[in-house]
Amino acid sequence: MFKFRIIAECPVTGARAGEITTPHGIIETPVFMPVGTQATVKAMSPPELEELGARIILSNTYHLYLRPGAELIESAGGLHSFMGWRHPILTDSGGFQVFSLSSLRSITDDGVEFRSHIDGSKHFMTPELSMDVQRALGSDIVMCFDECVKLPTTEDISRAAMERTLSWAGRCREFFRTREIERQALFGIVQGALYPDQREECSRRLVDIGFDGYAIGGLSVGETHDEMYAALDVTNRALPRDKPRYLMGVGMPENLLEGVARGIDMFDCVLPTRNGRNGNLLTRTGRFNIKNTLYERDFTPIDESCGCYACVNFTKAYIRHLYRSGEILAARLCSWHNLYFLVQLMKSARRSIIEGVYDEFRRDAMASLGAAL
RNA sequence: UCCUCGGUGGCGCAAUCGGCAGCGCGGGUGGCUGUUAACCACUAGGUUCGAGGUUCGAGUCCUCGCCGAGGAG
Numbered sequence: 387m388f389k390f391r392i393i394a395e396c397p398v399t400g401a402r403a404g405e406i407t408t409p410h411g412i413i414e415t416p417v418f419m420p421v422g423t424q425a426t427v428k429a430m431s432p433p434e435l436e437e438l439g440a441r442i443i444l445s446n447t448y449h450l451y452l453r454p455g456a457e458l459i460e461s462a463g464g465l466h467s468f469m470g471w472r473h474p475i476l477t478d479s480g481g482f483q484v485f486s487l488s489s490l491r492s493i494t495d496d497g498v499e500f501r502s503h504i505d506g507s508k509h510f511m512t513p514e515l516s517m518d519v520q521r522a523l524g525s526d527i528v529m530c531f532d533e534c535v536k537l538p539t540t541e542d543i544s545r546a547a548m549e550r551t552l553s554w555a556g557r558c559r560e561f562f563r564t565r566e567i568e569r570q571a572l573f574g575i576v577q578g579a580l581y582p583d584q585r586e587e588c589s590r591r592l593v594d595i596g597f598d599g600y601a602i603g604g605l606s607v608g609e610t611h612d613e614m615y616a617a618l619d620v621t622n623r624a625l626p627r628d629k630p631r632y633l634m635g636v637g638m639p640e641n642l643l644e645g646v647a648r649g650i651d652m653f654d655c656v657l658p659t660r661n662g663r664n665g666n667l668l669t670r671t672g673r674f675n676i677k678n679t680l681y682e683r684d685f686t687p688i689d690e691s692c693g694c695y696a697c698v699n700f701t702k703a704y705i706r707h708l709y710r711s712g713e714i715l716a717a718r719l720c721s722w723h724n725l726y727f728l729v730q731l732m733k734s735a736r737r738s739i740i741e742g743v744y745d746e747f748r749r750d751a752m753a754s755l756g757a758a759l
Numbered sequence: 760u761c762c763u764c765g766g767u768g769g770c771g772c773a774a775u776c777g778g779c780a781g782c783g784c785g786g787g788u789g790g791c792u793g794u795u796a797a798c799c800a801c802u803a804g805g806u807u808c809g810a811g812g813u814u815c816g817a818g819u820c821c822u823c824g825c826c827g828a829g830g831a832g
Binding site for chain 1: 786787789790792793794795798799
């Protein structure tokens with residue numbers, strides 16, 4: 387059911403163009419996946435997501451487990467049916483919430499005790515529970531339950547989290563094996579902070595367990611870009627060529643271009659939607675904030691070269707007016723543009739890989755963004 | 760005409776017994792990377808209606824005036 391096929395590889399960088407087959411359709415890689423934590427990509431409807439080119443979205447185990455609950459979504463016929471999205475869905479395991487809700491939990495080798503951020507109630511999330519919730523949701527790609535550590539960290543703390551992540555990865559794999567779950571793919575997650583030997587070891591031991599794809603976690607959590615790229619280099623070298631690689635939580639355009647050059651096939655990030663709701667816009671020539679006085683009488687689109695709904699139909703001055711007036715359409719148009727930009731950036735990258743010119747494409751795109759190569 | 764209440768940043772308001780003039784919104788700017796986030800942070804902005812007076816010291820007390828709201832006639 388789940389297949390990954392490489393179509394073309396860049397002769398200069400490690401970039402590859404591929405195809406992931408899932409029960410809900412084919413995903414062309416490299417791909418950017420919009421984040422829909424609560425069974426909705428904030429401010430966007432499924433037809434709008436389709437229109438801007440998205441063919442896979444992310445959702446979240448922890449949030450849906452707390453509300454509305456896995457049983458309810460299973461009764462609705464699964465997450466696809468519940469939220470009206472007919473294309474593939476990847477669900478994160480709740481591992482990131484171990485990190486982002488750190489003040490509300492305590493970790494043991496068995497699992498994580500959480501206080502709900504909604505009502506304070508106590509819950510115990512284990513690898514098995516995360517798997518069972520994701521089974522009930524019916525996502526196409528399931529993520530292992532992992533432990534993401536805060537950077538900066540120490541070698542010992544990172545190693546402990548890595549060992550726990552590996553132990554949990556084995557339990558997640560085992561859960562799938564005993565339940566004979568075949569419709570859903572399971573991805574392992576590489577941890578190890580910024581320690582090359584830990585990244586390498588974690589990758590190798592995950593491959594020994596055997597997964598349908600491999601994610602790189604624990605990055606874009608405060609380290610510099612160079613540190614992130616160094617961790618990517620070592621991790622990608624250690625991962626098998628014939629499985630998809632997913633860089634979790636990364637969404638700045640320059641990070642995507644550099645990630646692709648290092649062999650990453652999949653990305654997700656809240657940045658386009660969150661920053662969009664906050665008036666921050668991504669363009670091929672860098673970022674800007676629509677709130678600024680500079681755009682008060684600017685009757686040109688967000689990005690002249692952009693073909694998104696917001697750029698084709700509206701001006702900066704109008705969207706700025708909507709934003710300052712507290713109008714919900716501002717958040718929608720800015721989210722729409724940002725998502726379109728990242729989804730299309732990956733589509734363009736894919737084309738250039740197939741044409742054999744990714745290195746040049748990346749160089750030009752990075753220069754345009756004003757980013758150092 | 761008289762009585763009562765009020766006048767403080769762009770707007771709405773606070774300031775104990777007379778003791779460093781603050782808050783919210785709005786404005787300006789910055790931040791946001793597997794979403795606790797249509798969020799968060801920083802910043803600018805004052806002749807406290809005017810003129811006198813009492814006091815070491817007045818947004819605060821006294822006198823007169825101006826403006827606004829309500830009431831009486």
